[in-house]
Amino acid sequence: MTKHFLNPVTDVKVSKLILKHYFENLTDALISDVIIVGGGPSGLTAARELGNSGYKVVIMERKLSPGGGTWGGSMSFNKVVIQKDLKDYLNELELPFIEDEDALVVDSCLFASQLISKALKTQNVKLFNLMTVVDLEYTNNAITGVVVNNTGIEIAGLHVDPMVFQTKAVLDSTGHDAIAANIYSRRVQLPLRKEHFMNAVQGEEDTVNNTKMLANGLFVSGMAANNVDGGSRMGPIFGGMIKSGLKAAKLIMEYIKTV
Structure with a gap:
């Protein structure tokens, strides 16, 4: 039989290398500058911006695939729309687009994968998928970490204790679920207005404004921000998500300087 590999890798070595490098990353992530809960478009944008500015960033993604609601486009029609205002930013991402009717049309799968790639190629950013945030750490009147369990354990409802990851700031970019904001509101009885009706123009403005x-150390972006303040939902248009992520990164950097 012809051999095609000069350096074969055994089954045990595969397992050993995966465990070694995964847990090196996981151990290093226990203390960071920023934890981003949810690897959707606003979270990935913020992660790239923060990472490029020298901050140590950890993304906790509940699902198997990061990218949020971008992959399926609209009704599985895999195109999304972005405002012309973001043309220079899409070029920065090396993301091809078609300009049509004063808007930019982008392949949704390429959009998601490029956001992921650009964020994770940043040296200071690490992403852990299948990680569900179940609580927040609160110290000295500020959010100082997240409590995390494996998503499979949470889905199965098993009584297995979670782990704590400490940080200087937490960004909730979990979309419609607003997971971290809801956890916080249950503890301090903060009213959440929930997202409003569909309105693309208003929703895109709301996403950035909200x-x-x-709270000290806890930030919201994307649809999580609209869930908190009652902003409109907007469907498969994503300029607001990008601008929201950029704004969140700026706010977080300003906050960390005061901590």
């Missing part, structure tokens, strides 16, 4: 610091 991006803010919700």
